[in-house]
Amino acid sequence: MTLRAVVFDVDFTISRPGPELGADGFVHMGARHGLALDAARHAEARAAATAAFRRHPELHHDDELWVAFTEDIIRGLGGEGPGVTTCAREMVLAWERHGNFDLYEDAPPVLAELRRYGLRVALVSNTGRELDGFVRHHRLDVDVAIASRAHGRTKPHPSIFEATLDALGVAAAEAVMVGDSIEDDIEGAAQVGLHGILIDRDSRHPGFSPRLVDLYGLPAALGLVRPGT
Numbered sequence: 001m002t003l004r005a006v007v008f009d010v011d012f013t014i015s016r017p018g019p020e021l022g023a024d025g026f027v028h029m030g031a032r033h034g035l036a037l038d039a040a041r042h043a044e045a046r047a048a049a050t051a052a053f054r055r056h057p058e059l060h061h062d063d064e065l066w067v068a069f070t071e072d073i074i075r076g077l078g079g080e081g082p083g084v085t086t087c088a089r090e091m092v093l094a095w096e097r098h099g100n101f102d103l104y105e106d107a108p109p110v111l112a113e114l115r116r117y118g119l120r121v122a123l124v125s126n127t128g129r130e131l132d133g134f135v136r137h138h139r140l141d142v143d144v145a146i147a148s149r150a151h152g153r154t155k156p157h158p159s160i161f162e163a164t165l166d167a168l169g170v171a172a173a174e175a176v177m178v179g180d181s182i183e184d185d186i187e188g189a190a191q192v193g194l195h196g197i198l199i200d201r202d203s204r205h206p207g208f209s210p211r212l213v214d215l216y217g218l219p220a221a222l223g224l225v226r227p228g229t
Helices: 023-032 039-052 063-076 083-094 107-116 131-137 158-168 182-190
Strands: 005-008 015-017 101-103 120-125 144-147 175-179 195-199
Touching: 005 158, 023 039, 023 063, 023 083, 039 063, 063 083, 107 120, 120 131, 120 158, 131 144, 144 158, 158 175, 158 182, 175 182, 182 195
Parallel strands: 005 120, 005 175, 120 144, 175 195
Antiparallel strands: 015 101
């Protein structure tokens, strides 16, 4: 079947958290809550929190799970006491602010290139952010944007992919999923027959295929060829 649409994950695929959400952001926010946090421990603390993270058993979107995840990061940075929870809640809210994210430099030109081929474009994300506002803030030209909080389920639950395809008005065989998570994006999409391409910006999965280290190679990976070339 002819390719009609491309579905993108958001965080770490087309956008990245800015400094307010990184190591220094934790330190500054922690200070407001009486916490002395060590920015040098951020990578280790986030990795440990990620490894320990447990999804809702039925993949319901649950904001409290993200609060607990953020608490684990803060404790990994050396935070202790009642300020940990209040700081974590403030940080979770900071992740909902569109201005705290930057687009990767390859995202705008590649999205524009896909549009020149007449493709429909969707965003689907495990987030509490209101994605329509995110789209407007970053001036993204997309047809559909679905967030897990609004949908009620998180990736890799098949229903969030089905809802995206329904909103696009395309069949799974007519679309491709592009994301940075093998489990959430690639394997999740495969449950509904949606082919996936991994974006591996940090080269964590060199043996995986199909895989790109950025979005610049996406049009070629999709087999797109301009007329006359």
